[in-house]
Amino acid sequence: MKRHAIAIHGGAGTITRNILTNDLELAYRGALQEAIEMGDRILAKGGNALEAVTASVALMEENELFNAGKGSVFNHEGKHEMDAAVMDGKTLMAGAVSGIRNLKHPVLLAKAIMEKSDHVLLANSGAADFAREMNLEFAPDDYFFVQHRYEQFLAARAEGHVVLDHTQPGDEKKFGTVGAVALDVHGNIAAATSTGGMTNKKWGRVGDSPIIGAGTYANNNTCAISCTGHGEYFIRSVVAYDISCLMEYKGLSLKEACDLVVMKKLVEIGGEGGLIAIDTMGNIEMPFNSEGMYRAVKHSEQDYFIGIYKD
Amino acid sequence: MKRHAIAIHGGAGTITRNILTNDLELAYRGALQEAIEMGDRILAKGGNALEAVTASVALMEENELFNAGKGSVFNHEGKHEMDAAVMDGKTLMAGAVSGIRNLKHPVLLAKAIMEKSDHVLLANSGAADFAREMNLEFAPDDYFFVQHRYEQFLAARAEGHVVLDHTQPGDEKKFGTVGAVALDVHGNIAAATSTGGMTNKKWGRVGDSPIIGAGTYANNNTCAISCTGHGEYFIRSVVAYDISCLMEYKGLSLKEACDLVVMKKLVEIGGEGGLIAIDTMGNIEMPFNSEGMYRAVKHSEQDYFIGIYKD
Numbered sequence: 001m002k003r004h005a006i007a008i009h010g011g012a013g014t015i016t017r018n019i020l021t022n023d024l025e026l027a028y029r030g031a032l033q034e035a036i037e038m039g040d041r042i043l044a045k046g047g048n049a050l051e052a053v054t055a056s057v058a059l060m061e062e063n064e065l066f067n068a069g070k071g072s073v074f075n076h077e078g079k080h081e082m083d084a085a086v087m088d089g090k091t092l093m094a095g096a097v098s099g100i101r102n103l104k105h106p107v108l109l110a111k112a113i114m115e116k117s118d119h120v121l122l123a124n125s126g127a128a129d130f131a132r133e134m135n136l137e138f139a140p141d142d143y144f145f146v147q148h149r150y151e152q153f154l155a156a157r158a159e160g161h162v163v164l165d166h167t168q169p170g171d172e173k174k175f176g177t178v179g180a181v182a183l184d185v186h187g188n189i190a191a192a193t194s195t196g197g198m199t200n201k202k203w204g205r206v207g208d209s210p211i212i213g214a215g216t217y218a219n220n221n222t223c224a225i226s227c228t229g230h231g232e233y234f235i236r237s238v239v240a241y242d243i244s245c246l247m248e249y250k251g252l253s254l255k256e257a258c259d260l261v262v263m264k265k266l267v268e269i270g271g272e273g274g275l276i277a278i279d280t281m282g283n284i285e286m287p288f289n290s291e292g293m294y295r296a297v298k299h300s301e302q303d304y305f306i307g308i309y310k311d
Numbered sequence: 312m313k314r315h316a317i318a319i320h321g322g323a324g325t326i327t328r329n330i331l332t333n334d335l336e337l338a339y340r341g342a343l344q345e346a347i348e349m350g351d352r353i354l355a356k357g358g359n360a361l362e363a364v365t366a367s368v369a370l371m372e373e374n375e376l377f378n379a380g381k382g383s384v385f386n387h388e389g390k391h392e393m394d395a396a397v398m399d400g401k402t403l404m405a406g407a408v409s410g411i412r413n414l415k416h417p418v419l420l421a422k423a424i425m426e427k428s429d430h431v432l433l434a435n436s437g438a439a440d441f442a443r444e445m446n447l448e449f450a451p452d453d454y455f456f457v458q459h460r461y462e463q464f465l466a467a468r469a470e471g472h473v474v475l476d477h478t479q480p481g482d483e484k485k486f487g488t489v490g491a492v493a494l495d496v497h498g499n500i501a502a503a504t505s506t507g508g509m510t511n512k513k514w515g516r517v518g519d520s521p522i523i524g525a526g527t528y529a530n531n532n533t534c535a536i537s538c539t540g541h542g543e544y545f546i547r548s549v550v551a552y553d554i555s556c557l558m559e560y561k562g563l564s565l566k567e568a569c570d571l572v573v574m575k576k577l578v579e580i581g582g583e584g585g586l587i588a589i590d591t592m593g594n595i596e597m598p599f600n601s602e603g604m605y606r607a608v609k610h611s612e613q614d615y616f617i618g619i620y621k622d
Contacts, residue, residue, distance in 0.1 A: 087547075206433070212522070241553070246560060
């Protein structure tokens with residue numbers, strides 16, 4: 001039996017022990033465990049990496065703790081505009097969506113775009129039309145309404161600024177993207193990412209999550225990656241593909257490439273955040289240059305690891 | 312006086328001598344010369360590369376021969392939805408817009424997003440709101456109406472397919488993006504790209520042009536690049552940043568990297584198109600794997616070169 005492995009993240013940011021209550025920490029740990037178990041079960045049954053990362057991310061999209069799907073932050077108009085992407089390391093096929101509204105599982109739309117259209121990236125109402133053709137599930141605004149997010153939004157709008165997740169004094173500052181990367185028993189890797197973006201975002205701002213090569217990338221020759229962080233820096237640095245190139249062209253290991261990009265190159269330009277990465281040997285890296293990152297790992301031959309803080 | 316240089320493209324595709332009439336060929340040559348002179352004049356006066364590429368692209372956006380700005384193809388709803396991007400190789404700052412309607416110069420919006428917002432990518436009606444705040448010039452639908460494009464659209468819609476530019480029998484099949492790359496006398500490079508996308512495109516399809524790292528990239532350490540081609544392949548291959556990484560991490564020359572990516576890697580996956588590239592030595596490459604590419608080059612110490620066909 002060949003080994004398999006999966007890693008997930010639920011966002012990075014200023015997440016410290018004095019910010020999370022015990023109850024909230026337990027809730028996050030429970031949600032991360034559920035999501036990683038979901039993907040791990042698929043992999044254990046011989047399912048492919050793409051199915052596993054999609055299922056784990058779809059489950060996190062249903063949990064209002066995470067800024068993706070239900071629980072997505074409010075944009076400037078008080079609406080939810082979501083982005084997602086998937087990429088298959090075996091075929092180098094990819095699918096992505098930006099600015100989708102009222103769709104329960106943006107990651108399933110990204111997968112459908114990859115599998116059922118000739119395109120990679122669909123946006124806004126046009127993407128919604130495609131989702132309807134695919135019979136994907138929509139939900140009214142109130143499904144996405146979460147009191148906590150709404151209060152963040154009102155505070156951010158009152159202060160007149162755009163925030164990545166929230167910045168109330170004493171509260172966590174979090175880049176609330178979710179993502180997953182996995183290796184299946186067939187030796188293939190895949191990545192998936194989903195996000196509600198920035199609280200009070202306006203002008204149709206799109207971050208790195210749906211940008212293949214920036215927030216999401218997968219290639220059996222190198223690695224599969226899902227990012228979370230200040231998207232503008234991740235786009236300009238083409239973060240995910242940079243790690244892949246450092247491995248392919250410079251011979252760096254997964255760990256060396258991840259450390260260089262996240263802990264040095266991004267830090268130098270002020271790009272806060274982190275990522276999860278896997279290679280076809282089952283090596284997993286989860287570097288982040290922020291205070292914390294919600295994350296979990298499951299190797300076929302090992303116990304779960306669930307982490308939130310730096311140490 | 313340090314040297315400067317600029318290259319532009321007006322799209323690649325099945326452009327052969329028996330497709331273009333003499334008059335049309337002359338019109339394209341004239342339009343390319345105007346556009347390259349525009350950028351060259353700015354560079355000759357000591358202007359910076361970003362200003363030069365933006366000005367050249369903005370001029371091409373005014374010419375209905377090119378699928379960008381006026382002359383943009385029609386989407387499935389009979390509207391014009393345009394994408395553009397700019398990147399500054401000195402600062403690694405970038406700006407991009409997707410799905411913008413009724414804006415005369417999408418490239419100027421991309422530049423404004425880079426210079427006047429905290430964001431990299433803005434989309435659709437939100438991007439239009441930002442453009443209005445920047446006092447950029449809008450135009451009614453009939454400004455963008457070009458009879459030739461409309462007939463393409465009707466033919467494509469009647470046949471029920473999406474085409475990259477047009478595929479009438481005996482007619483040119485063209486990926487009608489425009490772009491420019493330049494080196495200024497200060498030693499900085501920059502890239503700009505603008506497109507109307509695919510005729511009869513639906514579902515809010517976005518191509519590679521506004522994707523930093525795919526269709527547009529610039530970095531003083533390596534190169535500045537603007538692509539034109541079948542965008543989905545260019546996104547999945549992260550074409551522009553791949554060339555940059557092959558130079559930075561593998562030590563390839565600009566020519567070696569361009570040839571590898573355009574003439575080998577893209578060809579192997581069926582990714583038709585081409586690109587223009589420049590480095591800080593003023594080397595320029597314009598590889599394309601299609602029948603032709605509208606292109607022009609001007610080095611400070613040399614005459615113009617204007618090309619359309621393969622040889």
